[in-house]
Amino acid sequence: MEIQNKIESAASVTQCLHLGRSGERCLRAALEDGFCERHGPDAAWRFNIVARRRLFAVLLAAAVLWPILVDLYHALHH
Numbered sequence: 001m002e003i004q005n006k007i008e009s010a011a012s013v014t015q016c017l018h019l020g021r022s023g024e025r026c027l028r029a030a031l032e033d034g035f036c037e038r039h040g041p042d043a044a045w046r047f048n049i050v051a052r053r054r055l056f057a058v059l060l061a062a063a064v065l066w067p068i069l070v071d072l073y074h075a076l077h078h
């Protein structure tokens with residue numbers, strides 16, 4: 001079931017609607033409004049939000065994994 005959900009969410013990722021100066025399509029994955037993190041009307045602060053979301057995800061992962069890593073370290077060194 002989890003693999004099925006991952007396939008569906010990957011298929012639903014749309015491409016950014018932004019066009020470059022020579023008409024080339026932006027290749028980045030789009031956010032909810034159809035533009036990627038670099039483009040769209042609110043591009044100036046959009047990048048910060050995406051970066052903050054990523055930073056939060058990394059910190060959350062570190063907080064969850066830290067006790068496991070400490071256990072592993074003790075298991076290997078004692």
Ligand SMILES: [Zn+2]
Pocket residue numbers: 016017018026027028035036037038039
């Ligand atoms: Zn874009």
